[in-house]
Amino acid sequence: GEKRLAFRLVSRILSNKIVNRETFIRLMPTFWRTVDEVETKIVSGNTFFFTFKSATDLNRVLHGGPWIFDKSLLVLEKPIGKGDIQEMAFNTTAFWVQIHHIPLLCRTKKIGIFLGGLIGEVQEIDTSST
Structure with a gap:
């Protein structure tokens, strides 16, 4: 089983x-x-x-x-x-993406989730570097 x-x-x-x-x-x-x-x-x-x-x-x-x-x-x-x-669907896979040229004040986890959501499902946000 x-x-x-x-x-x-x-x-x-x-x-x-x-x-x-x-x-x-x-x-x-x-x-x-x-x-x-x-x-x-x-x-x-x-x-x-x-x-x-x-x-x-x-x-x-x-x-x-x-x-x-x-x-x-x-x-x-x-x-x-x-x-x-x-x-089985075989219709999703995870990709690591990096988004450039975001204004400094917009470099937040919330904005990261929003922008990532425009591409697909967000699994994780790396906030270790800005």
């Missing part, structure tokens, strides 16, 4: 062409710099199922992106309970 899904991710490469799957399976753990081996299964087309041996490796991959393969974006989702992988 849920415990078996704890260290698993499903991914889809957003491309109109089928990527070289063997190369993808061989290279992605190297790009991700996982400590332990990652088990990868092809679901269909450009959709893959990954099983990690540790939460550390899984979290590094999940939060270390965005990931690109063969000039195409790799979208990751964590499976939740039982369900059909084909029904």
